[in-house]
Amino acid sequence: MNIYQKLSAITADLQTVAKNLTVQQTGSSSYKAVSERDIIDAVKPLEAKYGVYSYPARRSILESNMLESESTYNGNTKKKTTFMTRIETVYRFVNIDAPEEFIETTTFAEGIDPQDKGSGKAMTYADKYALMKAYKISTGDDPDQTASEETLYRKPLTFCCANCGADIKGYKTSKGTVSAEEHIAKSVNRFGKKLCAKCYKEAVAAEREEPEDLRAAAIDLLNERAD
Ligand SMILES: [Zn+2]
Numbered sequence: 117m118n119i120y121q122k123l124s125a126i127t128a129d130l131q132t133v134a135k136n137l138t139v140q141q142t143g144s145s146s147y148k149a150v151s152e153r154d155i156i157d158a159v160k161p162l163e164a165k166y167g168v169y170s171y172p173a174r175r176s177i178l179e180s181n182m183l184e185s186e187s188t189y190n191g192n193t194k195k196k197t198t199f200m201t202r203i204e205t206v207y208r209f210v211n212i213d214a215p216e217e218f219i220e221t222t223t224f225a226e227g228i229d230p231q232d233k234g235s236g237k238a239m240t241y242a243d244k245y246a247l248m249k250a251y252k253i254s255t256g257d258d259p260d261q262t263a264s265e266e267t268l269y270r271k272p273l274t275f276c277c278a279n280c281g282a283d284i285k286g287y288k289t290s291k292g293t294v295s296a297e298e299h300i301a302k303s304v305n306r307f308g309k310k311l312c313a314k315c316y317k318e319a320v321a322a323e324r325e326e327p328e329d330l331r332a333a334a335i336d337l338l339n340e341r342a343d
Pocket residue numbers: 277278279280281282311312313314315316
């Protein structure tokens with residue numbers, strides 16, 4: 117069998133398997149979810165039977181962001197940071213009997229996580245959908261029919277250095293951590309503008325040099341008068 121015949125045979129065999137997939141029902145909500153494990157468990161024995169090996173051949177991160185959202189509960193506003201990763205995965209199905217023969221399918225996935233598991237979630241999601249799309253597995257889990265939880269995300273405010281345009285970030289000193297906001301307050305207080313840590317340092321150094329320049333200028337002036 118060539119790779120197309122193999123994938124077609126697996127697709128046909130899977131139609132019966134798909135119906136028996138465990139579907140989770142959360143409370144009264146009609147949301148149905150089929151886990152990546154369910155899909156892999158269904159696909160694996162059939163791929164082994166027909167001699168197909170599938171794996172994510174290439175991945176690339178399309179977007180990686182730190183997002184902030186605010187939620188108000190009992191009048192208290194809470195800020196939450198969330199990591200969002202959007203990836204592209206090229207999933208390859210190889211004919212084990214003729215390894216130069218393969219089919220690739222591309223899936224896009226997003227992972228959102230309050231810790232740093234955003235990319236892991238995105239990969240799991242991408243692999244699951246690659247298998248589902250390639251083998252035409254229908255689980256009744258239609259993302260278009262399921263309302264996503266609505267959270268308003270926004271990118272955190274970025275602060276640009278008035279001098280070089282770089283993002284102003286927090287940093288650590290021997291006395292502790294200085295947040296971007298604290299650094300900006302310090303910079304505005306001293307120089308009347310937002311400077312990044314590097315430009316701030318240079319500005320402070322320039323200020324120190326200034327008296328010397330003035331002294332040099334005064335000496336020049338005295339010399340001129342002496343002449
Ligand atoms: Zn700067």
